[in-house]
Amino acid sequence: MEVLKIATAGSVDDGKSTLIGRLLYDTKSLTTDKIEAIEKSSKQKGYDYLDFSLATDGLVAEREQGITIDVAHIYFSTAKKSYIIADTPGHVEYTRNMVTGASTSQVSIILIDARKGVIEQTYRHFFINNLLRVKEVIVAINKMDLVDYSEEVYNKIKADFEALNAKSSFKEQNVSYIPISALTGGNVAQHADEMPWYTGQSVLEHLEALKSSDVYESAQARFPVQTVIRPKTQQYHDFRGYAGKLYGNSLQVGDAVTVLPSLTESKISKIHFFDKEYSEANAGSSITIELENDINVTRGDMIVKSNELPTIEKDINTTVCWMDSKKLVPGTKYLVQHNTNRILAKVDAIKSVIATDYSGSKEANQLAINEIGEVTIKLSKPLYFDAYDKNKSNGAFILIDTSTNTTAGVGFIK
Amino acid sequence: MNSVFKSNALEAEAIYIFREVVSQFEKPVLLFSGGKDSITLVRLAQKAFFPAKIPFPLLHVDTGHNFPETIAFRDKLVEELGLELIVRNVQDAIDSGKVVEETGKYSSRNSLQTTTLLDAIEEFKFDACIGGARRDEEKARAKERIFSVRDDFGQWDEKNQRPELFDILNGKIEIGQNVRVFPISNWTELDVWSYIEQEHIEIPSIYFSHKRKVFLRDGLIWSHSPFVYQEEDEQIEERIVRFRTVGDMSCTAAVESYASTIAEVVGEIRQSTISERGARIDDKRSEAAMEKRKQQGYF
Numbered sequence: 151m152e153v154l155k156i157a158t159a160g161s162v163d164d165g166k167s168t169l170i171g172r173l174l175y176d177t178k179s180l181t182t183d184k185i186e187a188i189e190k191s192s193k194q195k196g197y198d199y200l201d202f203s204l205a206t207d208g209l210v211a212e213r214e215q216g217i218t219i220d221v222a223h224i225y226f227s228t229a230k231k232s233y234i235i236a237d238t239p240g241h242v243e244y245t246r247n248m249v250t251g252a253s254t255s256q257v258s259i260i261l262i263d264a265r266k267g268v269i270e271q272t273y274r275h276f277f278i279n280n281l282l283r284v285k286e287v288i289v290a291i292n293k294m295d296l297v298d299y300s301e302e303v304y305n306k307i308k309a310d311f312e313a314l315n316a317k318s319s320f321k322e323q324n325v326s327y328i329p330i331s332a333l334t335g336g337n338v339a340q341h342a343d344e345m346p347w348y349t350g351q352s353v354l355e356h357l358e359a360l361k362s363s364d365v366y367e368s369a370q371a372r373f374p375v376q377t378v379i380r381p382k383t384q385q386y387h388d389f390r391g392y393a394g395k396l397y398g399n400s401l402q403v404g405d406a407v408t409v410l411p412s413l414t415e416s417k418i419s420k421i422h423f424f425d426k427e428y429s430e431a432n433a434g435s436s437i438t439i440e441l442e443n444d445i446n447v448t449r450g451d452m453i454v455k456s457n458e459l460p461t462i463e464k465d466i467n468t469t470v471c472w473m474d475s476k477k478l479v480p481g482t483k484y485l486v487q488h489n490t491n492r493i494l495a496k497v498d499a500i501k502s503v504i505a506t507d508y509s510g511s512k513e514a515n516q517l518a519i520n521e522i523g524e525v526t527i528k529l530s531k532p533l534y535f536d537a538y539d540k541n542k543s544n545g546a547f548i549l550i551d552t553s554t555n556t557t558a559g560v561g562f563i564k
Numbered sequence: 565m566n567s568v569f570k571s572n573a574l575e576a577e578a579i580y581i582f583r584e585v586v587s588q589f590e591k592p593v594l595l596f597s598g599g600k601d602s603i604t605l606v607r608l609a610q611k612a613f614f615p616a617k618i619p620f621p622l623l624h625v626d627t628g629h630n631f632p633e634t635i636a637f638r639d640k641l642v643e644e645l646g647l648e649l650i651v652r653n654v655q656d657a658i659d660s661g662k663v664v665e666e667t668g669k670y671s672s673r674n675s676l677q678t679t680t681l682l683d684a685i686e687e688f689k690f691d692a693c694i695g696g697a698r699r700d701e702e703k704a705r706a707k708e709r710i711f712s713v714r715d716d717f718g719q720w721d722e723k724n725q726r727p728e729l730f731d732i733l734n735g736k737i738e739i740g741q742n743v744r745v746f747p748i749s750n751w752t753e754l755d756v757w758s759y760i761e762q763e764h765i766e767i768p769s770i771y772f773s774h775k776r777k778v779f780l781r782d783g784l785i786w787s788h789s790p791f792v793y794q795e796e797d798e799q800i801e802e803r804i805v806r807f808r809t810v811g812d813m814s815c816t817a818a819v820e821s822y823a824s825t826i827a828e829v830v831g832e833i834r835q836s837t838i839s840e841r842g843a844r845i846d847d848k849r850s851e852a853a854m855e856k857r858k859q860q861g862y863f
Contacts, residue, residue: 376583381616428569435571436579555736
């Protein structure tokens with residue numbers, strides 16, 4: 151079944167949990183025992199409505215404080231698709247969580263409270279969606295019931311958002327505007343009778359209509375090798391298969407390929423998936439490839455078409471979102487993990503911190519947690535990459551702290 | 565031959581995760597309970613490494629209170645695929661006095677498994693334990709990472725988890741730490757059943773409709789067995805039931821069902837209004853039951 155991954159970000163008050171609860175409820179994904187648990191919990195807290203946030207906020211600390219502090223994953227499905235929502239908090243101190251949620255999502259829902267309009271948080275959500283190049287953005291203008299379902303209010307917010315969109319550097323992004331009332335369900339799954347002036351799709355209709363080809367960006371084929379499969383059995387005595395996940399585009403048997411970093415050339419002789427052979431594999435598949443010649447290929451290597459070589463460099467210019475409480479300062483060493491490859495690297499310079507509200511960037515010499523900045527990095531060995539704008543999978547990396555092993559930051563190569 | 569391989573996104577993701585595990589860790593192990601999720605994991609692992617054999621053993625933490633059908637199934641699967649199986653028994657930890665058996669009406673060995681699991685991790689120096697937990701099962705699991713780091717006491721620090729971005733998995737750990745790996749994190753119950761149907765995967769008979777001696781308590785159908793505490797006034801009756809989830813007998817309730825084929829089971833789940841873990845007695849203890857167990861090292 152087709153899987154669509156959605157990122158949502160927002161604070162308690164803008165009705166995000168109510169929207170998610172609605173989507174679950176209207177697609178009949180909430181089971182009776184879960185609804186009962188929500189009813190019980192809502193009653194205990196003295197609420198006179200069903201608090202759907204109790205279904206999504208999973209940790210004790212979150213339920214106590216009534217906030218979402220981490221990425222939660224929520225699942226629902228229709229006859230057509232399986233949906234996965236990566237739900238994250240919206241405040242500035244959770245920028246890293248929003249970036250994490252957006253990194254695996256094809257669609258993003260930005261919620262706006264119709265009474266408040268476009269606010270600082272809206273800027274931040276949109277900025278992150280641009281930076282990460284989330285192809286589809288749904289601007290859900292919520293709480294329309296509290297502004298008398300006013301078309302003017304909707305038009306004003308839409309115009310404000312379009313002004314913001316004009317500043318975006320990601321022109322291929324599709325932005326759709328939907329006026330909703332998550333509380334009553336208007337335009338979430340069903341159409342709202344109260345807004346006859348809105349003739350577009352409901353949120354669910356919009357999601358259902360998206361084709362996965364609409365939301366993935368196609369790029370040049372990249373095959374990072376995860377592991378080499380050598381059964382060493384009688385039957386498969388000479389078998390040597392390169393296992394990995396294919397990104398960007400398809401590969402075919404017969405394609406002339408180059409292995410990086412050795413730059414050895416060969417041809418794809420076989421494409422396997424489990425016990426079957428195929429003549430072609432699509433992007434996104436986890437396959438095993440055999441090459442014509444017996445050459446040395448190991449984990450961390452990358453197989454590409456010979457006429458589509460990536461950039462091979464030791465110095466990279468990047469945008470980094472910092473995620474660790476220990477600040478990022480020049481001169482420190484980190485491990486860069488890029489696809490299946492790990493290379494020791496040194497932070498060369500931090501040039502600036504970028505404001506997530508589109509007010510520009512200012513000079514800086516360090517990055518604190520949740521800050522996004524321009525960083526140049528020197529690698530101990532050449533990296534084979536594409537600009538993130540050209541090829542998402544081959545332009546992103548993480549920085550691993552060599553003393554704590556934690557994932558300290560994420561970078562996007564320019 | 566002119567055939568294009570179109571992948572299934574969830575299957576491709578799971579296979580990718582398995583391959584990262586063998587590349588990033590020295591001694592992985594697959595935690596095998598004999599339930600449908602761990603059986604699905606075995607099929608995915610087979611696909612990830614074919615034509616090579618699955619390059620890690622299976623570990624079964626046996627409470628001693630398992631359904632006999634599950635154990636028979638486990639042994640058959642291991643035999644057929646030529647896998648290495650390690651079994652460690654909760655009974656041994658009870659006999660040595662490391663843990664004390666629960667008593668009373670709701671007693672179960674479910675939470676005692678943690679000690680046996682942590683001991684086995686230490687004994688074999690496992691650095692990655694692959695499990696079949698899914699985020700849709702339970703709200704604390706919805707927060708779990710795909711590579712979830714545990715300290716040398718097996719504890720989960722839920723507030724301080726590593727961010728996971730894109731497909732990039734960071735499995736770097738200190739000696740003594742281990743990582744719990746969840747390749748089917750993003751699958752739902754229905755995804756698992758649909759996959760079992762599509763792949764014709766064999767599963768234990770208790771997942772299908774059968775006649776069983778049961779008794780009713782708190783609106784749930786409990787198995788009648790020497791391992792399950794039963795009050796005198798709780799009357800044994802025979803019902804046509806099946807199990808949606810398989811833990812041991814003391815923590816898994818049955819559901820009434822006539823579904824006797826995978827297709828009927830899939831149909832039933834599509835229609836169902838009760839969640840899978842609604843029949844898990846171990847989760848009913850409190851709203852944070854799972855989170856607490858996970859902090860202590862439960863899988």
